[in-house]
Amino acid sequence: MHALGIDIGGTGIKAAPVDVVTGTLLAERQRIDTPQPAVPDAVADVIHQLITAFSWSGPIGVTFPGVVAGGETRTAANLDSSWIGTNARELLGKAAGGPISILNDADAAGIAEMVFGAGKGVIGTVLMLTFGTGIGSALFTDGKLVANTEFGHIRIHGDDAEKRASEQARELQDLSWGKWAGRVQDYLQHMEALLSPDLIIIGGGVSKKADKFIPLLEGIRAEIVPAALRNDAGIVGAAMAATPAYAAE
Secondary structure, three states: OEEEEEEEOOOEEEEEEEEOOOOEEOOOOEEEEOOOOOOHHHHHHHHHHHHHHOOOOOOEEEEEOOOEEOOEEOOOOOOOHHHOOEEHHHHHHHHHOOOOEEEEHHHHHHHHHHHHOOOOOOOOEEEEEEEOOOEEEEEEEOOEEEOOOOHHHOEEOOEEHHHHHOHHHHHHOOOOHHHHHHHHHHHHHHHHHHHOOOEEEEEOHHHHHHHHOHHHOOOOOOEEEEOOOHHHHHHHHHHHHOOOOOOOO
């Protein structure tokens, strides 16, 4: 029950072999910057490099930062638009030298958190949000995933939420933790009004700094916790999707 998990992001592509029974990485993860422009063939080349780096020949799961349906990538807000309509399962399978599984990146992270992390055993509505280059989302009801939600693109103050409240927005606009927490709070209040979640899990790279902003969030009824697997959740979820016990499709 080992698989290679590969997590494609807008700024970096990360990979590691995973024990999908325990949700732990079997080796130190490796990261390569996402090529710019992030066109399909360039990203596929990075996937090949990562697989080669681990000399991997077993099951492989890949996440994608956008809507994935039937192996086809249908949105690509933080990668090149040429991904839209691409049969990513076929393209990346060729780079991998064999079949791969592919799913939305936040969905993968959410699956990992629900099985091994902060959502384990939680009944009710759980909203996983990943803050990085954009804002990814995964929604669960009594442990069942509602795939491809893409709540990072809801409109707040006339713009995509992720353009105001992603970690990248915080860095580019040099926002203080307090200022950024105010934007995240505004976003979470919108999400709570729409979904009434029992639990909100905050993932992505910023989760390792949860103590700097989660205590500042107010006016939200749901419990808010950082992802237990932090920024490795996507890798773990990708690997899970590649094994029969957890296959997403």
